[in-house]
Amino acid sequence: MLRYTLMRLGIFAGCLVVVWGLVYSGLAPRGLGDSNGLWVVLLALLISAPISFVVLRKERDRASERIVQRVDRVKANLEANRKQEDDVDDAARAQGTVS
Template sequence: MSATTSATLKYTLMRFGVFAGCFVVLYALVYFGLVPRGLGDSNVLWVLVLSVVVSAPLSFVLLRKQRDAMSEQIAVKVDHAKARIEANRAQED
């Protein structure tokens, strides 16, 4: 597994962890009546949507270092790919 794939997987798992944590906390808040329930039987869907809305900005702030490291690794890989393409293009001329 390459370093880029590893960094991407780590970041993705951390994002999922933030989402799961938000889901558990929000579900508890809804269960105890501190946050309004959804309409009818939409309680779980309401908590899922609310978890996405809450976890997105939290991930943006809490995972900044991991996101920056991942983007640097991806940028290096893109630069290498561009250099290979340019070298192939120069060889054809």
């Protein structure tokens, strides 16, 4: 997941540099008044999102698989704990010690 995040940030940083260069060279429109910095960041976000979606598809799928594996492992551990508690409770009920 960290690798995917760093790759996504790298694409955004690259887009930010390109957009900043285009805006300050006059090839892209400037923002209104003092909003130029915000304009550059928003435009870079808008451009980097679809690029990341296409370019990082395989990495995103790998990260998703790792997350699913972790969730499944946690679910299995919770179920094992629940079964263990149920077994102890059933044994106590069979002996008549639970009120």
